[in-house]
Amino acid sequence: MTDSTRGILRAAAGLRRFRMHRSAPSPGLVPYAEHHWILHWDLREPHTQRVLTHPTVHMTFTTGGRARVVGIVRGVFGETIAGRGRVVGVRFRPGGFRPFLDGPVSSITDRHVPVEEIFGAEGRAVADAVIAEPSDAEAVALVERFLLARVPDRPDPLIAETAAIVARIAGDPSISRVDRLASDAGVGTRSLQRRFAEYVGVGPKWVIRRYRMHEAAERAAAGDEVDWAELAAVLGYADQAHFVRDFTAAVGTPPARYARECAADAGARPGPETIEG
Structure with a gap:
């Protein structure tokens, strides 16, 4: 795979x-x-x-x-x-x-x-x-x-439903609001939040933000020049500064610096400390 x-x-x-x-x-x-x-x-x-x-x-x-x-x-x-x-x-x-x-x-x-x-x-x-x-x-x-040996005899349909909602968040960078997500799923916002706590472990707002950071980090690591203001808008941010703050808090370094680090990694050769078995 x-x-x-x-x-x-x-x-x-x-x-x-x-x-x-x-x-x-x-x-x-x-x-x-x-x-x-x-x-x-x-x-x-x-x-x-x-x-x-x-x-x-x-x-x-x-x-x-x-x-x-x-x-x-x-x-x-x-x-x-x-x-x-x-x-x-x-x-x-x-x-x-x-x-x-x-x-x-x-x-x-x-x-x-x-x-x-x-x-x-x-x-x-x-x-x-x-x-x-x-x-x-x-x-x-x-x-x-x-x-x-520990799989339940009766499948819980909420597992598949919840996984599908999470997959939708992952696949659609335009999703930025929990109320919209809940509406699209046909449930109330509080009901969705309770379900995520029970089945996923975190709230839907966290999941939305995390997948947006995954998208940003992957684009930064791709080696192409990134228009950070445009990316911030695509990911649902009202302004670039808010996006940069969130990225820095999540990844530990600002997006432009992270992109430079990834570019340097891609051009480096394996160091002598690595032994490929």
């Missing part, structure tokens, strides 16, 4: 330091999971990768024994990798983790929860097996079997 780097900040630099692969879930998990992902690295020097997160929950199993469910991170997520290692992960659809959680998804927002806290001793046991398994394919199969 095609690997998108949307949300991975300064992706060109990062992809010289780790290898990433994604695979589609089995049919039984498609309503709940977007994909499985595998990250490998073999480094002489540590690398910190920053990610402008999506409105999705992840479950990850990392070399060294760490296994956790990562709720939506509203700031920039940073992870430092060093030495040699692997992460086996599942990215759930927006709303897709709700059936596996005893409570609203907002209860784990901005939290990294050990798998055993949600899935008990069986979760810890499968985590140990996944981390110890040398084959990527077999590790993914272990995760699949564990999750498939």
